[in-house]
Amino acid sequence: MVATIPVCDPGESPDAMYELLDQAGCLVVRDLATPEQMAAVRSELTEHVEAAEAGEDDPTDFYPGKTHRVIALPHRSATVRELMMHPTVDALGDRHLLPNSKKWQLNVSAALEIGPGARDQILHREEDLYPYWTPPRPNLILATMWAVSDFTADNGGTQLVPGSHRWPVDRIAAPDEIVRAEMAVGSVLFWLGGTLHGGGANSTHDDWRYGVILTYNLGWLRQEENQHVSVPLADALALPPEVRSRLGFDADYGGGLGFFDPSVLLA
Ligand SMILES: O=C(O)CCC(=O)C(=O)O
8 A cells, every 4th residue: 555644624623634643643734824924934034044054964863964954943933933823733732632731832843944965864753752661652742844845755855654653663664655745835744753754855956845843742741842941031921821831831730840939030
């Protein structure tokens, strides 16, 4: 059977979307953001992406070369904060993560512009951050990749292994089980923390693939990207409470985790 990533329209019901996502471990939702929002992401991040060096490749490195990488996106882009709070992200995040935590939060943010000549990234699972369980693990992470440019099979479209969220840890993906996400600008790829995936090789001459990855984890887990450092506290305090909470600045994750004395903040 040829591996495929299910695709749906943005008007699909959240229950139907989650069913597709849960079955395949991945899902593309078309046109979830407008071209204007994607242009705004580009323009808000331009100086950082231009300053990021797309170094030469070291084949032993987890991260392929010839790629611009920029993190701390919610601090740097108001439009990324909109994507992070998108109602469809809310709906799928609640379905996947709330059974295991009172709240969930941003885990990592990165703009990833894959350049011509970049190689395939090694396939991995987002939940490998938490090696204390063996796959298949409980639901810990939901990942998203927003298409700021078109994604194609040739320009670095994310490699996915549909169904691999239910595989035993030692099963290796055969070539015909790996599929590359192809989607137009404004679409978003969702995948589960247990799904094998990786950045795609870019075999084009001049077509940079530009995506924004935002992943989310259970509120009681350590975040992969330290948001308490990535977002200066004064800026976090100026954000709406629900955005601050999504970033992980909470006084109560449930069970007493994360408490602090608010008077210290105001001192
Ligand atoms: O760039 C992509 O499509 C996936 C990136 C990824 O999985 C990673 O950076 O770990």
